Amino acid sequence: MNGYSIVPYTIAYANELVDDPIRFERHAYELRLTYHKPRRSDWVHGILRARVRDLRDRPALRGSERMRKLNTRRQWRCMNKRWCQVCGGPATDPATGLIPWALTKTVFERTGPDSGRTNAPPTCWGCIPKALTECHQLQKHFAIYTVTGFESAGVLADTYKSGDFGLPTLSRKNVFIAWDAHRYHASALAVAQMVELHGMRPVPVEAIPHAQAPVHVLSP
């Protein structure tokens, strides 16, 4: 399909990664994380968001891809705009209005019979065969669903506590923090947006075009 790249849209490039130092500051009645030189755009609903650059459209500057690293900004954009995590195009099936979603065990937590939370953005039908054959992780435990809709649920975050000399020390990695779990917001550094999927229906293997890899339906 047009614009398809082997490097998925949400994958980070070396020169996009930023390690600006963070610290705790006193804010109202609590200590909250901040960057040393804060910008208003660092916070989303009161949670500090990990900084990254967005150089995907600047190949001369971006460096090589880092297949194990997500670009937090592009991941966020995919969730907000319902874009495909592979090609960065619209993911919704125009014929049915359903959104195809490729999920692995490691990025999915079931919350009900036909609902669950994930930090993986959708994958459009056009990219699913590519994802199946090219993504090694997906080939292990891979299931495809359609969903009728989804909503922002919170963030995937690393949490910090105030250590020696008031320096932030990592407390927990990759924990889900809901938008209404306010007591955890000040100590969190968000790395991805989490959404809750609704109306999930598994897609039978034989219905997936050119599916060659083993497909496992995640059990409820």
Ligand SMILES: [Zn+2]
């Ligand atoms: Zn796509």
